[in-house]
Amino acid sequence: MAEEKEVKSFKDLGVIKELVDACDNLGWKTPTKIQIEAIPLALEGKDIIGLAQTGSGKTGAFAIPILQALLQTPQPFFACVLSPTRELAIQIAEQFEALGSDIDVKCAVLVGGIDLVQQSLSLGRRPHIVVATPGRLVDHLSNTKGFSLRALKYLVLDEADMLLNQEFEKAIDEILDAIPHERRTYLFSATMTKKVKKLQRACLKNPVKIEASSKYSTVDTLKQQYRFVPSKHKNCYLVHILTEMSGKTSMVFTRTCDSTLLLAYILRNLGFSAIPISGQMSQAKRLGAINKFKEGECNILICTDVASRGLDIPSVDMVINYDIPMNSKDYIHRVGRTARAGRSGVAISLINQFEVEWYMQIEKLIGKKLPEYPAIEEEVLRLLERIAEAKRISQMKIKETGGKKRLERGDDDEEDTDKYLGLNKRKSFEKSKRR
Numbered sequence: 001m002a003e004e005k006e007v008k009s010f011k012d013l014g015v016i017k018e019l020v021d022a023c024d025n026l027g028w029k030t031p032t033k034i035q036i037e038a039i040p041l042a043l044e045g046k047d048i049i050g051l052a053q054t055g056s057g058k059t060g061a062f063a064i065p066i067l068q069a070l071l072q073t074p075q076p077f078f079a080c081v082l083s084p085t086r087e088l089a090i091q092i093a094e095q096f097e098a099l100g101s102d103i104d105v106k107c108a109v110l111v112g113g114i115d116l117v118q119q120s121l122s123l124g125r126r127p128h129i130v131v132a133t134p135g136r137l138v139d140h141l142s143n144t145k146g147f148s149l150r151a152l153k154y155l156v157l158d159e160a161d162m163l164l165n166q167e168f169e170k171a172i173d174e175i176l177d178a179i180p181h182e183r184r185t186y187l188f189s190a191t192m193t194k195k196v197k198k199l200q201r202a203c204l205k206n207p208v209k210i211e212a213s214s215k216y217s218t219v220d221t222l223k224q225q226y227r228f229v230p231s232k233h234k235n236c237y238l239v240h241i242l243t244e245m246s247g248k249t250s251m252v253f254t255r256t257c258d259s260t261l262l263l264a265y266i267l268r269n270l271g272f273s274a275i276p277i278s279g280q281m282s283q284a285k286r287l288g289a290i291n292k293f294k295e296g297e298c299n300i301l302i303c304t305d306v307a308s309r310g311l312d313i314p315s316v317d318m319v320i321n322y323d324i325p326m327n328s329k330d331y332i333h334r335v336g337r338t339a340r341a342g343r344s345g346v347a348i349s350l351i352n353q354f355e356v357e358w359y360m361q362i363e364k365l366i367g368k369k370l371p372e373y374p375a376i377e378e379e380v381l382r383l384l385e386r387i388a389e390a391k392r393i394s395q396m397k398i399k400e401t402g403g404k405k406r407l408e409r410g411d412d413d414e415e416d417t418d419k420y421l422g423l424n425k426r427k428s429f430e431k432s433k434r435r
Helices: 002-006 017-025 033-043 058-072 086-099 116-124 134-143 166-178 195-203 231-244 257-269 283-294 328-335 356-366 377-381 384-400 403-409 414-421 425-434
Strands: 048-051 079-082 107-110 129-132 154-158 184-189 208-211 222-228 250-253 274-277 300-303 318-321 345-351
Touching: 017 058, 017 086, 033 048, 033 058, 033 184, 033 208, 048 058, 058 079, 058 086, 058 154, 058 184, 079 086, 079 134, 079 166, 086 107, 086 129, 086 283, 107 116, 107 134, 116 134, 129 134, 134 166, 222 356, 231 257, 231 318, 231 345, 231 377, 231 384, 257 274, 257 300, 257 384, 274 283, 283 300, 318 328, 328 345, 328 356, 345 356
Parallel strands: 048 184, 048 208, 079 129, 079 154, 107 129, 154 184, 222 345, 250 300, 250 318, 274 300, 318 345
Antiparallel strands: none
């Protein structure tokens, strides 16, 4: 413990000057707990299993040692990082490029939803770092002429517990067969499952396990609350909370892709600045939605769990679980979108009669009872008529425009929608609510 207190900078961890300067340029003045634990062991050449709360600096914990090793022995296709989602893969690549901007590090991102030929050209430039989703990486290993990872030195599985799900199993096995057995391997996640033991036996050599947090914990700066509500009144409570938190940035998690679109329309019709994101949208539209949210053009992101993993959106003030996740571990990842890097945040879960069991599993997982979100029911239900009308108009609009098919194609026309619903209606809505 005494040694940990003495660590004041990345230099103290053994990081070379070029990368210390890069960290400083990114505003990383002092290393986080997971970085303090992981970087020295990684620099010693150890395989690592890293468990840390989301927003704790996991990407830096594996990117810095990889870049330091790359500087010592430069070569193409030096490291491969696997991610379960496209957005997280793009974000990881951005961090590698930012850290390596002064040392000419080249990255390639291989994810679905983007042209294969364009990605093949990127691989033809022989990048140092490949960041990929498993399925798309297998596509290129099978079909892109001249592309091989036979000389790979580092493999990283980020959000490793999700990568061990059945949907990725076949692709992960094919990737492990296509890369050298002699390499360094890192597994990082906010949550770990029993499946990790299986992968540990398959691809890690005497790994060091680092737990920079309790197994399933949330950060102390996160204020968590719940509210039991009838299903038919969920929209009223959602609008009430968003109005109470007016001006704050919020992520609202739903269970289905259809719900993201409907809720976004309803909220826009009430004058809120909301935008949907789900797995049915095209990659360009998904990135466009995240960028609009990051840049403040919209301050409410309505999303499925596609947005719950690893996304670094530092300004999120609040997470609302409109639908409780069926897998309690997904709750950890959802609420981890707020209260990042020492900031405060709020997480509110709206629970109907069918979700009580799932909610009890969440409380059991995090090891504490949560306080109830305070709201005067009569005041909340005053919104009922206005919200019912907004829902009716929204459903009519979705039906007129073939909403589900447009969502799947990703051609939800933001300008037409904004013009139709009128983002300027919010003032009149808030004014009427105060009466």
